[in-house]
Amino acid sequence: MDTEVLIVGAGPVGLTLAIDLGKRGVRCMLIEKNAAPSGYPKMERCNPRTMEIFRRLGLAQTIRDAGYPPSWPMDKFLILSMSQPPLMQVRFPTVAEARAKIAAVNDGSLPLEPYQIISQYTLEPLLKSVAESLPTVTVRFGCELESYKEAPDGTITSRVRAAEGIGSTITSQYLVGCDGGASTVRRQLGFGMEGEGALLTMHQAMFRCDDLWEHVSVPRGRHFHRVDPHWTFLIVQDSTRHFTVHSIVEEEGEMRRRFEDVVGAPVDYEMLHVNKWTQRLLLSTGYAGGRVFIAGDACHLVIPTGGLGYNTGVGDAINLGWKLAAMLQGWGGPNLLGSYEAERRPVGARNVEASGRGNAARALWREASAVWSDADTPAGEEARARLIKVASTEFNKSSEVIGAELGYRYAGSPIVVAEAGEEPPNPVERYVPTTWPGARLPHVWERPGVSVHDRIGDGYTLLRLGTGRDDAAALAQAFRGIGAPFQVIDIEGEAPREVYGRDYLLVRPDLHVVWRGDALPPAPEDLVRRVTGH
Numbered sequence: 001m002d003t004e005v006l007i008v009g010a011g012p013v014g015l016t017l018a019i020d021l022g023k024r025g026v027r028c029m030l031i032e033k034n035a036a037p038s039g040y041p042k043m044e045r046c047n048p049r050t051m052e053i054f055r056r057l058g059l060a061q062t063i064r065d066a067g068y069p070p071s072w073p074m075d076k077f078l079i080l081s082m083s084q085p086p087l088m089q090v091r092f093p094t095v096a097e098a099r100a101k102i103a104a105v106n107d108g109s110l111p112l113e114p115y116q117i118i119s120q121y122t123l124e125p126l127l128k129s130v131a132e133s134l135p136t137v138t139v140r141f142g143c144e145l146e147s148y149k150e151a152p153d154g155t156i157t158s159r160v161r162a163a164e165g166i167g168s169t170i171t172s173q174y175l176v177g178c179d180g181g182a183s184t185v186r187r188q189l190g191f192g193m194e195g196e197g198a199l200l201t202m203h204q205a206m207f208r209c210d211d212l213w214e215h216v217s218v219p220r221g222r223h224f225h226r227v228d229p230h231w232t233f234l235i236v237q238d239s240t241r242h243f244t245v246h247s248i249v250e251e252e253g254e255m256r257r258r259f260e261d262v263v264g265a266p267v268d269y270e271m272l273h274v275n276k277w278t279q280r281l282l283l284s285t286g287y288a289g290g291r292v293f294i295a296g297d298a299c300h301l302v303i304p305t306g307g308l309g310y311n312t313g314v315g316d317a318i319n320l321g322w323k324l325a326a327m328l329q330g331w332g333g334p335n336l337l338g339s340y341e342a343e344r345r346p347v348g349a350r351n352v353e354a355s356g357r358g359n360a361a362r363a364l365w366r367e368a369s370a371v372w373s374d375a376d377t378p379a380g381e382e383a384r385a386r387l388i389k390v391a392s393t394e395f396n397k398s399s400e401v402i403g404a405e406l407g408y409r410y411a412g413s414p415i416v417v418a419e420a421g422e423e424p425p426n427p428v429e430r431y432v433p434t435t436w437p438g439a440r441l442p443h444v445w446e447r448p449g450v451s452v453h454d455r456i457g458d459g460y461t462l463l464r465l466g467t468g469r470d471d472a473a474a475l476a477q478a479f480r481g482i483g484a485p486f487q488v489i490d491i492e493g494e495a496p497r498e499v500y501g502r503d504y505l506l507v508r509p510d511l512h513v514v515w516r517g518d519a520l521p522p523a524p525e526d527l528v529r530r531v532t533g534h
Helices: 010-025 048-056 060-066 095-104 120-132 183-187 252-262 312-328 338-369 379-396 402-406 475-484 494-500 524-531
Strands: 003-008 028-032 076-079 088-090 137-141 144-152 155-162 167-177 193-208 223-225 233-236 244-249 270-284 292-294 445-447 459-463 486-490 504-507 513-517
Touching: 003 010, 003 060, 003 155, 003 312, 010 028, 010 120, 010 137, 010 312, 028 144, 048 312, 048 402, 060 120, 095 183, 144 183, 167 183, 167 312, 167 459, 167 513, 183 292, 193 338, 233 252, 244 252, 244 402, 252 402, 270 338, 292 486, 312 338, 338 379, 338 402, 402 513, 475 486, 475 524, 513 524
Parallel strands: 003 028, 003 167, 028 137, 076 223, 167 292, 459 486
Antiparallel strands: 076 088, 144 155, 155 167, 193 244, 193 270, 223 233, 233 244, 459 504, 504 513
């Protein structure tokens, strides 16, 4: 084999998967048809769960150092322009404030890591440099997948073409398409995309303006939504000197005017990039076929309200990475890789729906803004009052997705031991901490500065939280018999036991609970075979 895993597409999702596999010692090759990483942002926000994942990869602080300043305000504004008093301000904690709150709270309700703003044009080169530093990872830009063929023995032969037009083949044991909404891998798998394919077409333009904040009167923040018929809004990028503007326009050149309208004051600026994009809410009809998988935008396309696109893709990557490693290391059973689609497609469906709800809320107040009037008349006052009333309830709904970020569960997974009884609530808008099998293990401080998350390694972990601490030798022997990595950790303190609700939890490498109980299982071999896919 040329490589064990071939990854197609070196966006943030493909790069994250390559890093995860590389750190597990898996030989993988990452190919990307473009000659270099993207020079403009299609994503800006790593949500708290993504930052927990990057923490486990040893990258969280590196990403924070490269991204948005921790003390920069994160507030959202409804404005006529940035040079006039805002019509509405919605307060969000800064990263520094969120981190301080996380340090002080220990009831499982908060993530271990706060979110981080980092523009895609900053994140991609950073992840690329990390991937290239790993000895088992090969990164090839300017290399496009044309087709692949899977042989009866499982060997995958991929036909690729370099930028110079030179064709070649790459053989691998597995293939993962992280190649975006127009995925070549998805099309060859024969999967369609279900949902709403063309809701609204907008333009995005990227600007540099070094002294913008010296000329505007609005407080500093992150999102500035202008009252106009073009749905115009401005996003502050991680340097705080670069800005993206989204708006409905006919021609690319109109984006200069939209930027000037948002700012509302004469400033020197440079327009660096313009592209057109269409709002879509789509889900692939399948995620896998044979030894071939898709992840990220190849699986799901959402409207970037709430940041549920890229971050869902990172969840795909981290779910698939340890399972591929398990198969290549010889201890994964036949149901392990089958669990990828069973677990991740429902998450994709949930997040597509959540994105649609957030966008519908935005449409409500945007429709109210269409009749905005500056006229000092009863009709003008009524129009302004209606906008403020609608915006006060709808403006922030697109950001209320913490339950989608932290609360997704792998109910019905073939490698999770189902539990009798009524499943606890799992709303999108808020996070309800639980250790219900399939859920992400809630973050709890075992002692100041040390989370239970930090103590869990790259294999299966039994957490012993009660006072009995029964001998886990039989469970350890069952894992050894299959060859799967396993450790036992005794967790001290009252807070973890109170939050987790059981004396014993079995957690898998991606921090999801696969079994829990107040006594160790009477048939440990059955449990181990189930959770490892045998």
